[in-house]
Amino acid sequence: xxxxxxxxxxxxxxxxxxxxxxxxxxxxxxxxxxxxxxxxxxxxxxxxxxxxxxxxxxxxxxxxxxxxxxxxxxxxxxxxxxxxxxxxxxxxxxxxxxxxxxxxxxxxxxxxxxxxxxxxxxxxxxxxxxxxxxxxxxxxxxxxxxxxxxxxxxxxxxxxxxxxxxxxxxxxxxxxxxxxxxxxxxxxxxxxxxxxxxxxxxxxxxxxxxxxxxxxxxxxxxxxxxxxxxxxxxxxxxxxxxxxxxxxxxxxxxxxxxxxxxxxxxxxxxxxxxxxxxxxxxxxxxxxxxxxxxxxxxxxxxxxxxxxxx
Amino acid sequence: xxxxxxxxxxxxxxxxxxxxxxxxxxxxxxxxxxxxxxxxxxxxxxxxxxxxxxxxxxxxxxxxxxxxxxxxxxxxxxxxxxxxxxxxxxxxxxxxxxxxxxxxxxxxxxxxxxxxxxxxxxxxxxxxxxxxxxxxxxxxxxxxxxxxxxxxxxxxxxxxxxxxxxxxxxxxxxxxxxxxxxxxxxxxxxxxxxxxxxxxxxxxxxxxxxxxxxxxxxxxxxxxxxxxxxxxxxxxxxxxxxxxxxxxxxxxxxxxxxxxxxxxxxxx
Numbered sequence: 001x002x003x004x005x006x007x008x009x010x011x012x013x014x015x016x017x018x019x020x021x022x023x024x025x026x027x028x029x030x031x032x033x034x035x036x037x038x039x040x041x042x043x044x045x046x047x048x049x050x051x052x053x054x055x056x057x058x059x060x061x062x063x064x065x066x067x068x069x070x071x072x073x074x075x076x077x078x079x080x081x082x083x084x085x086x087x088x089x090x091x092x093x094x095x096x097x098x099x100x101x102x103x104x105x106x107x108x109x110x111x112x113x114x115x116x117x118x119x120x121x122x123x124x125x126x127x128x129x130x131x132x133x134x135x136x137x138x139x140x141x142x143x144x145x146x147x148x149x150x151x152x153x154x155x156x157x158x159x160x161x162x163x164x165x166x167x168x169x170x171x172x173x174x175x176x177x178x179x180x181x182x183x184x185x186x187x188x189x190x191x192x193x194x195x196x197x198x199x200x201x202x203x204x205x206x207x208x209x210x211x212x213x214x215x216x217x218x219x220x221x222x223x224x225x226x227x228x229x230x231x232x233x234x235x236x237x238x239x240x241x242x243x244x245x246x247x248x249x250x251x252x253x254x255x256x257x258x259x260x261x262x263x264x265x266x267x268x269x270x271x272x273x274x275x276x277x278x279x280x281x282x283x284x285x286x287x288x289x290x291x292x293x294x295x296x297x298x299x300x301x302x303x304x305x306x307x308x309x310x
Numbered sequence: 311x312x313x314x315x316x317x318x319x320x321x322x323x324x325x326x327x328x329x330x331x332x333x334x335x336x337x338x339x340x341x342x343x344x345x346x347x348x349x350x351x352x353x354x355x356x357x358x359x360x361x362x363x364x365x366x367x368x369x370x371x372x373x374x375x376x377x378x379x380x381x382x383x384x385x386x387x388x389x390x391x392x393x394x395x396x397x398x399x400x401x402x403x404x405x406x407x408x409x410x411x412x413x414x415x416x417x418x419x420x421x422x423x424x425x426x427x428x429x430x431x432x433x434x435x436x437x438x439x440x441x442x443x444x445x446x447x448x449x450x451x452x453x454x455x456x457x458x459x460x461x462x463x464x465x466x467x468x469x470x471x472x473x474x475x476x477x478x479x480x481x482x483x484x485x486x487x488x489x490x491x492x493x494x495x496x497x498x499x500x501x502x503x504x505x506x507x508x509x510x511x512x513x514x515x516x517x518x519x520x521x522x523x524x525x526x527x528x529x530x531x532x533x534x535x536x537x538x539x540x541x542x543x544x545x546x547x548x549x550x551x552x553x554x555x556x557x558x559x560x561x562x563x564x565x566x567x568x569x570x571x572x573x574x575x576x577x578x
Contacts, residue, residue: 065534069366219447
């Protein structure tokens with residue numbers, strides 16, 4: 001009895017098309033049941049925000065010869081953490097793991113240049129687009145500078161963190177000066193240091209720095225970031241110009257302009273566009289002109305740098 | 311053809327016929343190709359990731375081949391009793407060990423060559439498809455010949471691991487030999503740490519012991535120059551020669567040990 005059953009199973013298994021068909025059906029059932037299960041019971045999304053090992057040195061030992069690969073893995077995790085958190089709509093979101101990820105990445109691969117420079121940009125970005133931690137950005141750049149003292153870019157980036165985010169122009173000038181003293185540094189750092197020291201922060205210098213970064217940065221992502229910052233400065237200039245025109249209109253008419261047609265005195269009702277093509281918003285009730293909430297240029301720097309007196 | 315060469319060719323053919331070997335090579339090639347996709351997630355770091363992953367995959371799969379085939383080289387012949395047939399021929403026992411070793415090294419070299427070609431093919435494709443503007447951000451050219459140094463040192467490291475596996479396989483079971491080879495592979499990466507233990511411990515005996523162990527173990531971390539070649543840092547010829555010499559010396563010790571054990575072994 002048992003032997004005949006075994007024989008029939010053996011015969012069945014010796015028919016490849018039948019076996020393949022059964023496997024296909026079982027596979028389809030498996031996929032279908034998973035989909036059905038997901039429809040029947042939606043699991044609460046539990047985000048794994050635990051970093052079990054925070055020491056890059058320990059991870060480096062555990063990785064044996066594969067530390068550069070592990071550094072790449074942590075770099076990808078840092079990018080995902082930053083991008084995912086930035087896009088999350090959760091009002092309680094935080095970027096707590098960003099610095100540890102970047103620290104581990106750069107400990108595992110101390111010459112991971114872009115992790116220092118991009119990392120500093122991510123860390124300085126103001127909340128909710130980033131953690132708003134220029135102190136951590138400075139620590140990361142310091143670490144990069146210690147590893148690669150020949151890279152004047154880290155010193156320039158540190159100067160820029162002081163300039164753009166901390167508004168500490170004396171300190172910014174000091175770091176620009178130190179950057180200019182590194183052999184091979186760009187010629188414009190010296191005049192920039194002097195200008196920062198004498199005039200403090202202004203949009204012209206900020207535009208100059210980002211413009212130089214746009215020209216000198218080899219990495220497309222850094223150039224995109226520089227372009228975005230330059231567009232932000234353009235938008236700030238345009239917003240200031242429209243605000244001045246609105247004030248003139250108010251002086252003349254005794255009220256804030258009710259529409260773009262009134263303000264710009266143009267026949268078209270189409271509002272002016274920001275450098276990325278999003279319409280500026282005129283809000284008479286709040287007496288302000290702002291960027292469109294959809295504009296990728298948001299958020300603008302928290303306290304806009306003053307224009308130089310014309 | 312000498313007895314050693316004949317055995318080596320036999321081992322190579324046997325390995326090439328081994329389906330597990332094909333799977334490993336295929337998997338490595340697939341993984342290297344997948345690195346192209348992973349590179350898309352990394353904010354312009356595609357080339358770095360592909361180089362890192364390519365070198366890591368080559369090293370890992372070479373390691374699997376070295377350990378899992380290396381530990382079975384002798385024991386399989388004993389288990390199948392084909393060792394009697396081999397030893398009944400005009401071949402000396404040490405020639406069997408040497409032949410087995412050379413055969414597996416030949417297998418590894420061919421596998422590594424395929425993996426290296428696959429990595430360069432992916433990088434070459436990236437180089438052809440990326441814009442000149444994007445390429446300005448690369449620390450080194452995509453198909454940087456300097457990477458061959460890293461591949462060479464991986465091969466030399468695997469030759470050393472193969473010698474360790476073969477040594478253990480002459481007197482222990484495949485499972486035990488694999489465990490001991492794996493343990494030595496891990497311990498060999500802590501060589502530099504062992505040398506500095508005396509700086510952190512109070513006991514002079516423990517410090518001296520750790521230093522002594524560091525001289526017994528080969529320094530396997532020294533073969534890892536992935537970070538250097540990926541970041542276009544020069545790896546000096548003197549270093550490469552010294553590290554290859556370090557490996558050859560240890561390989562010599564292990565092969566002499568393996569031949570000695572195998573020559574004394576009683577198969578009855």
